[in-house]
Amino acid sequence: MTEQTIKVVIVDDHQVVIDGFMARLQLEPDIDVIGTASNGIEALEVISQLDPDVILMDISMPIMNGIDATAQIKKQYPDAKVLMLTMHDNREYIMKVMQVGAMGYMLKEISAEKMVQAIKTVNQGSTYFCETTSQTIFTQAATPIAAPEVNPLSRREEGILKHVAQGLSSKQIAKALDISYRTVETHRQNIKHKLDLHSTAELAKYALEKGLVD
Structure with a gap:
């Protein structure tokens, strides 16, 4: 492993998904999958031990979902680069992801080439949103949003x-x-x-x- 190799941790509650992502990435000489986790709690433990460059994070997971996990990760490791991988293509999820500090959002159906591009983009400190996600942001942005209710909770x-x-x-x-x-x-x-x-x-x-x- 060279100094330029990007260390990646994959977080997803489906082993078949993790296996598929690993198969895509193992052909890349400058990307190394160094660990996996099946929920947000495990992710925090793995990240603390392995110090990855980029974290591929699913959203819907048991015990702790990807949005909450990302918020915790960014709190503990402000420089962490989290790239969300999900099946959810809606603006609400995208906005939540951006609010907690993720640096990218892409659908699981993304091509291997685009996935590698996303990892490299995020690793360099830039944000990455796949084409479908970008379209969702712009097409739904004009939808009127009702005034939020007063939240009594801190x-x-x-x-x-x-x-x-x-x-x-x-x-x-x-x-x-x-x-x-x-x-x-x-x-x-x-x-x-x-x-x-x-x-x-x-x-x-x-x-x-x-x-x-x-």
């Missing part, structure tokens, strides 16, 4: 609510966000009080209705 509370809705326990949330179990429990009680909700099921329903989870 950013931290909203993040914890997302994890609750995804089925994580307070212990798992504490580990994912690198905060104490007691802090998570305090936030959960505050969330219930602010929203006048009394069970985990009600919290999950609220998160789904507000579009906080996929």
Whole structure:
């Protein structure tokens, strides 16, 4: 492996997808897949151990999705270069991805040639959006957007609510966000009080209705 080799980690919850991406990239002499993960939590562990140049990140995954994982990665490793790989071609996902700091967005159906181009582009510090994604951004940009509702929750509370809705326990949330179990429990009680909700099921329903989870 030369100094110019781009070290890549692939994060996806389907092994067949990981195998397919690895098969595409193993023919590239200047790209080396050094690790894989099947969800956002695993991704954080793998990244901390291997220090990749580029992270190919799926969006829809169990335990921790790609958007939340990217937010955590950028918080812990501000210089990390995350390139989203997904089947979702809609503006809402694209905007969320940009907000959490990903540097690119492309569909899984992308050609091997374009995938390599995307990895190299992002590795150089530039952003990359595949042609389909770019068209989606521009064609849907003119769609009127309703004024957002006032959100009673803080950013931290909203993040914890997302994890609750995804089925994580307070212990798992504490580990994912690198905060104490007691802090998570305090936030959960505050969330219930602010929203006048009394069970985990009600919290999950609220998160789904507000579009906080996929």
